[in-house]
Amino acid sequence: MSSAAQPPRIFVAVDRPSRAEAELDLARLGTHGYAVKLGLEFFVAQGPDGVRQVAGARPLFLDLKLHDIPNTVAGGVRSASACAPLFLTIHASGGPGMMRAAAKAAAEAGAKRPALLGITVLTSLDDADLDAIGQRGPTADQAERLAVLAREAGLDGVVCSPHEIARLRKACGPGFKLVVPGIRPAWADAGDQKRIMTPAEAVALGADHLVIGRPITQAEDPKTALARILAEIGA
Ligand code: C5P
Numbered sequence: 531m532s533s534a535a536q537p538p539r540i541f542v543a544v545d546r547p548s549r550a551e552a553e554l555d556l557a558r559l560g561t562h563g564y565a566v567k568l569g570l571e572f573f574v575a576q577g578p579d580g581v582r583q584v585a586g587a588r589p590l591f592l593d594l595k596l597h598d599i600p601n602t603v604a605g606g607v608r609s610a611s612a613c614a615p616l617f618l619t620i621h622a623s624g625g626p627g628m629m630r631a632a633a634k635a636a637a638e639a640g641a642k643r644p645a646l647l648g649i650t651v652l653t654s655l656d657d658a659d660l661d662a663i664g665q666r667g668p669t670a671d672q673a674e675r676l677a678v679l680a681r682e683a684g685l686d687g688v689v690c691s692p693h694e695i696a697r698l699r700k701a702c703g704p705g706f707k708l709v710v711p712g713i714r715p716a717w718a719d720a721g722d723q724k725r726i727m728t729p730a731e732a733v734a735l736g737a738d739h740l741v742i743g744r745p746i747t748q749a750e751d752p753k754t755a756l757a758r759i760l761a762e763i764g765a
Contacts, residue, residue, distance in 0.1 A: 539733070541709070542555075543567045547571050568584065568585065568593065569592075569595075591615060604634065605635070607635040608639070617686075617709070618644040630683045648687070650676040653691050655669060686707050696735050709738065709739045
């Protein structure tokens with residue numbers, strides 16, 4: 531399940547600021563059976579060279595959550611494509627024009643074309659936060675509105691909470707990728723995640739990919755934790 535045509539089901543979130551720490555996390559996991567997710571904490575500190583070095587030959591999810599005017603985001607997508615990520619995130623709330631420009635820039639990357647995922651409503655925001663910034667809630671309605679806009683603009687999928695999977699699958703159809711964080715195996719600590727679901731439950735509801743960090747990276751034996759999760763979802 532780890533060829534470019536069939537990306538891995540599990541994206542391991544490596545939330546570290548240093549190359550040494552990130553490399554240590556990944557060395558303990560081996561090279562196969564997962565994609566590595568690197569986000570702002572790592573990218574801002576280590577840049578594209580650090581991303582390429584740490585990801586190595588592993589499939590990469592570059593979680594940069596780009597949000598700006600269409601021309602700038604298109605440029606960001608072009609620059610990020612040099613890291614050859616399989617997946618790259620942009621904010622769907624940047625609007626249809628921004629998402630279309632990003633999709634066009636991604637397509638121009640040819641064989642290195644990243645799949646673009648829209649961020650809908652951050653799970654750190656609740657209905658009161660949406661009201662405060664002038665967005666129409668409830669959050670689940672806004673997430674669906676943005677996911678449909680993302681699909682219409684040519685994005686490949688969205689990142690969503692496990693509790694939105696069924697609704698977004700229905701609204702966006704079978705080919706649209708749903709990438710889901712907030713995952714906790716029954717045997718792992720919840721940590722600061724509140725609205726959690728197990729890997730098997732999320733996949734049964736229709737998640738295409740799961741983003742999992744600490745239950746794997748902080749496990750006593752990360753490789754066994756990953757293998758256990760893969761077995762649980764039948765991957
Ligand atoms: O360690 P844990 O499994 O909670 O890591 C989850 C990863 O998914 C982190 O990189 C976190 O930033 C990311 N994420 C999330 N919730 C979202 C979007 C992204 O936990 N709504």
